Amino acid sequence: MKIIRIDTLIDSLSDELNVQKEAVEEKINEVLDSVRALKDQDEIKLAGIGIFKRDGGNLVYTPDPVLDLEINYEFAGQQSIILAEGSGSFFPATKTGDDDTKSKSGDEFINVSAPDEKPRKTIAFSDEDEEDEDQKEKPDSADSTAADDVINVVPDDKVSSRRFDFSGDEEPEVSDTNKSKVNDEEKEKAADDTEPEQEDSGDDTTPDLTDEIEETDEVIPPENLQKIDEGGFGDEDDKASDELAVEFTTLLKKMRDKAEKASDLEKQVEETDEAGDEISAEEETDVHKPYKPKPEPESSEPEEVEEEKEPAQESVANFEESEDKNSKYAPDYQAVEPESIWRSSDASDSMPSLRKESGGSSGSSRVKSTQTDTSTIGIILVILILLIGIGAGFYFSGAFGDEEIVTEEVAPIGEDDLPPLPDATEPDPEPVEPVTEPEPVAPQPAGFEYGLRGSFDTAVTDFYGIITASVSDRRNADGQSRTLSEAGFRTHVYSLRLPDGRTTWRVVVGQFEDADSARAAVSELPAQIRNNYFVTNVRL
């Protein structure tokens, strides 16, 4: 926490207003001098700052509301809340000049009565025994009209005598004729009730349902009461219900008919599709039973077929006319000659169900289609078998043929005609040896001597050398080569294409006959190079 003086304020003001500091200081001092010069009970209001008042030698400051709010920005908007209400009245206090219920914070609170006020009393319920000063002053509530804000409770004795006690002293305003009937019936009902009856007494305050019914003006005639009990309706209701019932039954009938027709059509469609699969009438009486294949001999089958055959169209017509389809199905069969079909196809022998269930033209066409399918499948199978056999034959024939060739030719070749292939097997240890052996296959020119020093002989293109640098920039390679050659070493720079396509420049030092001699000569190289080198076969 720092203490900011007026000078700092003036500096910040001058910066903000972009005005000279002296001018700002002068005006500020004028304002402050006016505050300092206040006399007793004098006050001055500074816009945005507040009111300064001199009170008995002391300067009293009342901040500007806006400034006060800005300082209290964190808690602005929060209001006082009532945690607990006291025993005062709960109605809003009427505002008067003297009735300022302000707390020490200066806020006005509603719903809080001043301590001096006498709380208002509202009478909600009152017992007969209670004596209230207000009630004493007021006339009897039972006889007087109730106040707007007072609920009057009539004493029980008076109420029971008037409303709930039908001991006979006071008769309700009901017609006598209807009343007698209703009373008798209601009494019978009350006698039949399982609940214990409540004897009416002068002190009984609990009302009876029967009494309440008696009290009503609208009396239900006994005829209607019976109808209500029995569930009957009035005349108009009966007519409406009858009409509804009739409509409902007609709708049901229509729906049944439709359902029957739909089921019939479905059956017809099924039977036309299964005309070839139908069982003989002798065997089954119900068309819906599942088909059961019979193990009968073939001789008896054509006879059954003749009996059962029927054109599909006639069978459909028969189904539409009668309910009992089996009875009409057998006699309406017409002989059809599908014997040629059965005899020609071999698939029929394997499918006994088709023989028995042969039907009309639709059935024969179906049989034909199935036969064609089986025939095509058989053909395809045969073709596949043939292909497999041919493939197997080629495979096996080729295998045997290869063996024969091998057996025939290997013997003479193995002795004399074989090329000198043993090099492929023998030189397994040799790849190491030719490396060590003088591989500079290229003949040495006359006067050439291997070594680390001297001049590099470019005529020797195949030799072992010490690689001291392998860089991508040729200038670096040339620089190192120059320094080494100045030192007396035999150096040369050559390029090499790496497998990844990059070109690298290598500095090779010395020309040696073999790698061992090259490695032996490394000790003569400078220390810097000795730590980073490798020996390889160089072929230019």
Add this chain to the structure above:
Amino acid sequence: MTQDDLTRKLAQVIRDELLKNNQVHIEGVGLFSKKHVPAEEETQPDGTIILHPPKDKIHFEPEKVTF
């Protein structure tokens, strides 16, 4: 710029400093500072308990006038 504008600007500067929890001392007038008043409960004579919210207010200490 009128005097009122200048005093308003001065008020803003004072406000900024007070919000930084600094004190502003004006010679010959007094010391302005910010004080935090925590929430407090007030019990009315009739038993009503009221909770006042916390707040920050400007505290002014006038300078003693020496005659």
